[in-house]
Amino acid sequence: MKAANASLARWGTTIFTTMSALAVEHGAINLGQGFPDEEGPEEVRRLAAATVLSGPNQYPPMRGLPELRQAVAGHDSRRYRLDLDPEREVLITSGATEALAASFFGLLEPGDEAVVIEPLYDSYLPIIERAGAVARIVRTTPPEWTLPRDALAAAFSPRTKLLVLNSPQNPSGKVFTADELRFISELLRTHDAYAVCDEVYEHLVFSPADHRPLITLAGMRERCLRIGSAGKTFSATGWKVGWACGAQPLIDAAARAHQFLTFTTPPNLQRAVATGLAAGDDGWFAALATNQQHKRDLLAAGLRRAGFTPLPAAGTFFLVADRRALGFSGDDGAFCRYLTTKAGVAAIPVSAFYCGDGPEGFIRFCFCKRDAVLEEAVGRLVKHFC
Numbered sequence: 366m367k368a369a370n371a372s373l374a375r376w377g378t379t380i381f382t383t384m385s386a387l388a389v390e391h392g393a394i395n396l397g398q399g400f401p402d403e404e405g406p407e408e409v410r411r412l413a414a415a416t417v418l419s420g421p422n423q424y425p426p427m428r429g430l431p432e433l434r435q436a437v438a439g440h441d442s443r444r445y446r447l448d449l450d451p452e453r454e455v456l457i458t459s460g461a462t463e464a465l466a467a468s469f470f471g472l473l474e475p476g477d478e479a480v481v482i483e484p485l486y487d488s489y490l491p492i493i494e495r496a497g498a499v500a501r502i503v504r505t506t507p508p509e510w511t512l513p514r515d516a517l518a519a520a521f522s523p524r525t526k527l528l529v530l531n532s533p534q535n536p537s538g539k540v541f542t543a544d545e546l547r548f549i550s551e552l553l554r555t556h557d558a559y560a561v562c563d564e565v566y567e568h569l570v571f572s573p574a575d576h577r578p579l580i581t582l583a584g585m586r587e588r589c590l591r592i593g594s595a596g597k598t599f600s601a602t603g604w605k606v607g608w609a610c611g612a613q614p615l616i617d618a619a620a621r622a623h624q625f626l627t628f629t630t631p632p633n634l635q636r637a638v639a640t641g642l643a644a645g646d647d648g649w650f651a652a653l654a655t656n657q658q659h660k661r662d663l664l665a666a667g668l669r670r671a672g673f674t675p676l677p678a679a680g681t682f683f684l685v686a687d688r689r690a691l692g693f694s695g696d697d698g699a700f701c702r703y704l705t706t707k708a709g710v711a712a713i714p715v716s717a718f719y720c721g722d723g724p725e726g727f728i729r730f731c732f733c734k735r736d737a738v739l740e741e742a743v744g745r746l747v748k749h750f751c
């Protein structure tokens with residue numbers, strides 16, 4: 366039998382799938398894969414359900430329902446003073462994952478280079494590589510996650526087509542500062558490069574941090590594709606409704622790939638998300654951040670009691686903890702399997718977000734769970750380690 370595609374085969378199964386399966390097998394509390402255990406706004410879910418019954422249930426327009434494209438543009442205008450033409454500058458996709466893939470397939474050519482910053486989300490490298498491009502990886506490491514500016518500048522070359530920027534960043538919780546964004550924008554201008562901005566955690570930013578989309582900086586309007594996800598914003602990760610916004614040539618490029626990847630996204634979910642985005646300013650977005658900030662602090666305090674050293678997290682729903690004081694001799698992968706099977710709490714090794722050997726001693730916990738679940742998880746860890 367002939368071999369399947371080797372470029373994809375070499376990545377194996379994602380760490381999120383692996384750890385969730387292990388958590389189910391061992392009845393562990395799953396603080397690994399990132400998904401909330403509480404539902405998002407009821408009116409949004411009710412509208413989705415009603416629209417399944419009333420329709421439309423047939424193919425929506427390839428670039429997305431007009432009402433959702435308008436809602437995305439309206440949201441970005443209110444929140445970031447970013448003026449987008451909903452007809453030409455917004456593309457609705459099946460999750461941010463598809464928006465990322467459509468951006469990479471739509472922009473990259475064989476021989477191009479893409480600058481990516483570690484730690485990085487697992488879908489970037491396989492698709493960049495499958496698009497024929499070469500990734501130039503710039504490493505940041507815990508506990509500071511400082512952006513090495515010289516290394517970042519050195520990663521750019523005349524072949525650089527784009528940079529991938531994830532802020533707020535999974536798994537570090539880092540929110541890039543205004544100064545870092547300015548530095549990045551200068552590099553993009555100097556090297557005539559684009560940025561694919563993964564901003565799926567834009568509403569999960571904790572005071573005093575502030576999220577500023579790179580596309581709003583001087584000279585960036587024509588260079589950035591800004592990617593969002595209803596899954597994160599409305600606590601509905603299974604819905605897979607996402608979008609990309611940016612200048613028409615970039616959206617046209619992503620749409621050329623989107624039409625052959627999925628073509629469309631379920632219309633009922635698109636309609637519900639449109640309503641949610643229009644109404645979210647009235648409280649849902651702020652409540653989401655306040656609520657998650659409380660959960661972050663609850664879990665951090667509990668982890669400290671169990672002997673971990675939690676690192677600060679300015680955004681996302683993830684917390685990285687230093688586990689070295691616990692004295693386990695294996696690597697982080699082995700530690701996470703041990704934690705899941707023996708202590709009954711699943712987590713993700715931070716090294717999984719690195720290409721090759723990553724930093725050891727750090728694991729990621731997801732805190733978007735009911736308080737009682739977080740308390741039970743902490744109870745299990747304290748009982749096991751103390």
Ligand code: PMP
Nearest residue numbers: 460461462486535565594596607
């Ligand atoms: N980017 C990052 C950084 C993520 O953490 C996730 C979460 N799964 C995604 C993209 C994908 O988002 P979606 O579920 O909307 O495809």
Ligand code: GLN
Nearest residue numbers: 381382397398399400535
């Ligand atoms: N983004 C989620 C996380 O980081 C996982 C998404 C997935 O399982 N593909 O946990």
